Amino acid sequence: MRAAVHAATLxxxxxRGYAALSVExxxxxxGVHKTTVYRRWKDRESLLTDALAEHMAMDIPVPDTGAIExxxxxxxxxxxxxxxxxxxxxxxxAMFTGAAHLPEIAAARxxxxxxxxARAEPVVTRAIQRGELPGDTDPAELxxxxxxxxxxxxxxxxxxxxxxxADQAVLVALTAARGGALRTDxxxxxxxxxxxxxx
Amino acid sequence: MRAAVHAATLxxxxxRGYAALSVExxxxxxGVHKTTVYRRWKDRESLLTDALAEHMAMDIPVPDTGAIExxxxxxxxxxxxxxxxxxxxxxxxAMFTGAAHLPEIAAARxxxxxxxxARAEPVVTRAIQRGELPGDTDPAELxxxxxxxxxxxxxxxxxxxxxxxADQAVLVALTAARGGALRTDxxxxxxxxxxxxxx
Numbered sequence: 132m133r134a135a136v137h138a139a140t141l142x143x144x145x146x147r148g149y150a151a152l153s154v155e156x157x158x159x160x161x162g163v164h165k166t167t168v169y170r171r172w173k174d175r176e177s178l179l180t181d182a183l184a185e186h187m188a189m190d191i192p193v194p195d196t197g198a199i200e201x202x203x204x205x206x207x208x209x210x211x212x213x214x215x216x217x218x219x220x221x222x223x224x225a226m227f228t229g230a231a232h233l234p235e236i237a238a239a240r241x242x243x244x245x246x247x248x249a250r251a252e253p254v255v256t257r258a259i260q261r262g263e264l265p266g267d268t269d270p271a272e273l274x275x276x277x278x279x280x281x282x283x284x285x286x287x288x289x290x291x292x293x294x295x296x297a298d299q300a301v302l303v304a305l306t307a308a309r310g311g312a313l314r315t316d317x318x319x320x321x322x323x324x325x326x327x328x329x330x
Numbered sequence: 331m332r333a334a335v336h337a338a339t340l341x342x343x344x345x346r347g348y349a350a351l352s353v354e355x356x357x358x359x360x361g362v363h364k365t366t367v368y369r370r371w372k373d374r375e376s377l378l379t380d381a382l383a384e385h386m387a388m389d390i391p392v393p394d395t396g397a398i399e400x401x402x403x404x405x406x407x408x409x410x411x412x413x414x415x416x417x418x419x420x421x422x423x424a425m426f427t428g429a430a431h432l433p434e435i436a437a438a439r440x441x442x443x444x445x446x447x448a449r450a451e452p453v454v455t456r457a458i459q460r461g462e463l464p465g466d467t468d469p470a471e472l473x474x475x476x477x478x479x480x481x482x483x484x485x486x487x488x489x490x491x492x493x494x495x496a497d498q499a500v501l502v503a504l505t506a507a508r509g510g511a512l513r514t515d516x517x518x519x520x521x522x523x524x525x526x527x528x529x
Contacts, residue, residue, distance in 0.1 A: 150431075227485075231430040232349075244486050275487070276502055279478035286426075286485060287443050288474070299511075303475055306509035307502045 135161045136168055140182035145221040149229030154178060180235045183222060187213075187243040193250055199258035203277060203304060206251055207297035210281050215292055227286055248274050268308050269315040276313060277304040334360045335367055339381035344420040348428030353377060379434045382421060386412075386442040392449055398457035402476060402503060405450055406496035409480050414491055426485055447473050467507050468514040475512060476503040 139161035143152055152175050158165035172178040194205035213219045230236045248271055255270035264273075280300050284290045307313050338360035342351055351374050357364035371377040393404035412418045429435045447470055454469035463472075479499050483489045506512050 227426065228430045228436070231427045237427070240486055241488050272498075275479060275482060279482040280474060282482055282486065283474060283478040287439055287481065289440050299471075302511045303502075303506045306511035307505045310505035310509050312498075312501045312505035 132161075132163060132167070133171070136163065136171075136178070137182040137185050140178050141186060141218055141221070144179075144225055145217050148221070149179070149225040152179065176230070176233055176235055179225065179230060180233075180239050183226065183236075183239055184243060186218070186222065188246060193254060195254070195257070197261075199254070199261075199263045200301065200305065202254045202258070203301045204298060206254065206274075207277055207281065207300045208294055210278060211292055211294065211297045214281075214285055223285060244278075264305075264308050265311060265314065267314045267316070269313055272313045272315075273304055273308050276307055277301065331360075331362060331366070332370070335362065335370075335377070336381040336384050339377050340385060340417055340420070343378075343424055344416050347420070348378070348424040351378065375429070375432055375434055378424065378429060379432075379438050382425065382435075382438055383442060385417070385421065387445060392453060394453070394456070398453070398460075398462045399500065399504065401453045401457070402500045403497060405453065405473075406476055406480065406499045407493055409477060410491055410493065410496045413480075413484050422484060443477075463504075463507050464510060464513065466513045466515070468512055471512045471514075472503055472507050475506055476500065 136157060139157045140152070143156050143160060147156070154168050154172070154175055155165050157175075157178060158168045161168070168178070172181060192209075194202045196202050196205065214223050226236055226240055251274050252270040255264065255268060255273050258264045259266055259268055277300050280303065281292060281296060284292045284296060290296075304313075335356060338356045339351070342355050342359060346355070353367050353371070353374050354364050356374075356377060357367045360367070367377070371380060391408075393401045395401050395404065413422050425435055425439055450473050451469040454463065454467060454472050457463045458465055458467055476499050479502065480491060480495060483491045483495060489495075503512075
């Protein structure tokens with residue numbers, strides 16, 4: 132039932148957007164009674180947050196191609212694919228416009244990003260072990276450098292986001308890492324306390 | 331009168347946030363009658379968009395220190411300062427959460443970013459002329475690489491944003507540029523058509 136309700140939530144989001152999202156519509160689409168949905172999720176906000184977290188967690192397999200160039204290209208292209216599909220565009224719109232004012236959604240944005248980052252870190256540590264990157268490369272900083280230009284385009288500039296965007300992000304991140312700009316002594320301070328953030 | 335109303339709009343945003351923003355409150359704070367405000371701005375959305383555009387345009391002087399390292403550090407630090415001040419935090423919250431669902435605001439985000447980018451490009455072209463960067467460095471791509479990690483932290487990760495963040499962004503952007511990762515043949519494709527964007 133949970134999977135069906137999640138799928139129905141995302142489908143409603145794609146077809147109608149966050150403003151029109153309702154527990155009633157989701158229940159109908161999932162073919163269950165709305166009281167069944169309410170038993171598990173108290174409102175449309177928790178339905179949305181839960182469906183998004185589930186979807187984003189499943190979405191990206193962590194590549195292990197044996198070379199950092201192809202691993203990072205796979206990661207960057209999967210970010211691009213995630214957010215340029217119809218479902219991804221609907222999720223992005225919900226997370227950053229329609230439902231952006233909900234504190235749960237701000238927390239979900241951070242959570243999804245942190246989870247993905249943590250799961251992808253082995254890509255960098257394996258590359259360090261293979262001698263493809265300097266030994267003191269900061270995995271989290273490298274992965275944030277990879278993701279940052281893609282999110283900038285998605286969220287602010289409206290430049291096209293495609294495979295070329297992904298490959299360019301790989302080139303920048305690898306060049307910076309190999310040039311010693313992404314060492315742990317720089318990046319470590321980002322791991323400490325959480326600073327003020329919009330919410 | 332225009333400046334007073336803009337200032338009152340931003341002050342209301344800082345004190346009460348976008349949800350509570352009203353033409354009445356702004357008029358009262360600016361010491362003018364609300365019909366005077368309505369004569370110029372049709373609603374609180376146009377008031378907000380106009381005040382934000384004005385504030386963001388004035389905010390950042392373009393540095394010319396004679397060296398790319400210090401010019402980029404000044405630019406990056408000014409982005410950090412802009413968005414970590416009380417006014418900046420209120421603007422960020424309005425643009426990316428409270429008022430993020432307004433199409434005018436999505437357009438304003440792009441507009442403000444594009445304007446700042448265009449005004450800062452001479453920083454890069456002067457550095458190329460001084461021989462500090464490869465001759466085919468793409469100014470817009472370099473400046474986006476500089477800004478991207480700062481925005482990622484502000485909008486998603488909630489990591490601290492401070493002068494170290496700014497200096498680290500400079501190091502990454504310069505290392506990438508000098509390593510040949512920000513050449514015009516890569517960057518040019520970003521200048522063409524505008525792709526789909528959340529709105």
